[in-house]
Amino acid sequence: MPTSLDASATDEELMDAYIDGDDAAFRLLFERYAPILLRLTRRHLRSEELAEEIVQQTFFRVHGARNDFRRGSKLRPWVMTIAMNLVREHWRRKKRRKVTTLEVETQAAPEAEFMPIEIRQRSQLLHEALEKLPTSQREVVELHWFQERPYAEVAKIVGTSEGAVRVRAHRAYATLKQLLVSEIRGEE
Amino acid sequence: MTSGEDIAGPDPGLGERLRELEAGEFPADGALMDRMFSELKTECEKSDKSLIGYLRSRSTMARRAIILIVFTGLGVFALLKLPMVEESMRDTSWVGTLIAFLVLLVVAMMVVTRPVHRPELPRWQIVCLVCFAVGATVIAAFIPGSSAHAATHQHASGVMAGICMGFGILLGIPVYAVLRLVDRGNAFGSLVAAAAAGLAGNLLLKAHCAIDTTSHVLLGHASVAVLFVVGLGLVHRLIPSK
Numbered sequence: 219m220p221t222s223l224d225a226s227a228t229d230e231e232l233m234d235a236y237i238d239g240d241d242a243a244f245r246l247l248f249e250r251y252a253p254i255l256l257r258l259t260r261r262h263l264r265s266e267e268l269a270e271e272i273v274q275q276t277f278f279r280v281h282g283a284r285n286d287f288r289r290g291s292k293l294r295p296w297v298m299t300i301a302m303n304l305v306r307e308h309w310r311r312k313k314r315r316k317v318t319t320l321e322v323e324t325q326a327a328p329e330a331e332f333m334p335i336e337i338r339q340r341s342q343l344l345h346e347a348l349e350k351l352p353t354s355q356r357e358v359v360e361l362h363w364f365q366e367r368p369y370a371e372v373a374k375i376v377g378t379s380e381g382a383v384r385v386r387a388h389r390a391y392a393t394l395k396q397l398l399v400s401e402i403r404g405e406e
Numbered sequence: 407m408t409s410g411e412d413i414a415g416p417d418p419g420l421g422e423r424l425r426e427l428e429a430g431e432f433p434a435d436g437a438l439m440d441r442m443f444s445e446l447k448t449e450c451e452k453s454d455k456s457l458i459g460y461l462r463s464r465s466t467m468a469r470r471a472i473i474l475i476v477f478t479g480l481g482v483f484a485l486l487k488l489p490m491v492e493e494s495m496r497d498t499s500w501v502g503t504l505i506a507f508l509v510l511l512v513v514a515m516m517v518v519t520r521p522v523h524r525p526e527l528p529r530w531q532i533v534c535l536v537c538f539a540v541g542a543t544v545i546a547a548f549i550p551g552s553s554a555h556a557a558t559h560q561h562a563s564g565v566m567a568g569i570c571m572g573f574g575i576l577l578g579i580p581v582y583a584v585l586r587l588v589d590r591g592n593a594f595g596s597l598v599a600a601a602a603a604g605l606a607g608n609l610l611l612k613a614h615c616a617i618d619t620t621s622h623v624l625l626g627h628a629s630v631a632v633l634f635v636v637g638l639g640l641v642h643r644l645i646p647s648k
Binding site: 245248249252253270273274277278279281282283284285286287296297299300302303306307310341343344363374375376377378391394395398399 | 416417419420423424427438439442443445446449450453459462463464465466468521522523524525526527529590591593
């Protein structure tokens with residue numbers, strides 16, 4: 219079914235159209251959000267396959283929960299919350315199944331063959347630094363820095379107060395600074 | 407990357423470094439997006455064709471209404487087909503216990519049907535809810551009942567406890583089933599649904615069973631909640647869902 223909306227339509231307009239049965243709007247939403255979510259999940263999970271699965275699951279849940287979307291509300295925090303819930307669920311199940319963290323740690327960061335070594339190393343460095351953060355801090359950095367969400371929205375997504383989010387962010391940035399910036403100064 | 411007044415984020419040095427490192431993240435290509443979307447579309451279509459998919463894609467209000475209809479149906483069935491306890495037994499503690507079970511059952515139902523776009527509840531809250539649910543059924547066994555009735559039902563307590571347990575489990579199964587049918591996959595949904603099933607069984611037994619001795623309530627009533635939670639908990643631990 220071709221959508222009456224074009225690429226200039228807002229996320230919310232597309233979602234409204236999708237709720238009204240416009241399948242093409244779902245495709246447009248996927249094209250907009252899947253790359254963002256893929257980057258998010260790759261950074262969190264460090265597994266290409268898992269990241270893809272979580273992104274698909276997120277959209278599957280968006281599809282299933284579409285009737286809960288309130289017209290007039292923002293779509294981005296809605297989708298992000300679903301994705302973050304799935305990431306957390308994944309870690310919890312992983313822990314429950316007693317799969318050693320070693321398996322996760324030894325997984326290489328997602329890499330593209332065609333990338334220069336230096337860029338790949340940078341990516342690896344970033345992944346390693348983020349991995350040293352507790353999950354609660356990592357998800358705040360992910361949403362605040364990488365996804366450019368304001369603290370109020372991050373708080374809504376992770377289900378805590380804005381104050382708590384600011385504290386987590388402050389601690390996370392301090393740790394990252396120590397890991398990423400001090401290391402360069404040390405080299406110099 | 408982040409901009410605006412909201413930033414009390416990383417200092418410029420770290421910001422610059424993060425930007426530099428993030429450049430190493432590779433973008434998603436079109437072919438990958440196409441494949442992912444096509445797989446997703448297949449899953450969505452498959453789900454839309456199934457009853458479970460249909461029920462789960464209803465709005466949260468609708469899903470809760472479905473549960474309430476099923477609960478009401480079960481309640482009416484129990485009211486019409488099973489005799490209520492004698493009026494002399496319907497004291498304050500009896501009413502209080504029923505209300506406590508009912509409140510916990512409603513809370514469990516709300517947790518199971520919690521919309522997936524809301525942040526999931528902390529694990530400790532879920533654990534507390536399940537403990538309260540099972541704990542309430544155990545505590546109910548120690549609430550002193552009518553001594554006159556206790557004296558008249560001393561015989562064959564093991565058999566009576568078995569019958570009560572059977573009834574409780576029979577009622578709990580449809581409650582568990584309906585909760586799972588509308589559960590969109592919340593964390594610990596199965597465990598909370600199991601606790602709700604145990605509570606529903608206990609609610610029915612409390613309303614209809616005239617034996618209120620501690621041993622009978624423990625063996626015949628509270629065991630229903632324990633069996634549901636422990637049994638289904640083990641099943642899900644051994645056979646993890648996809």
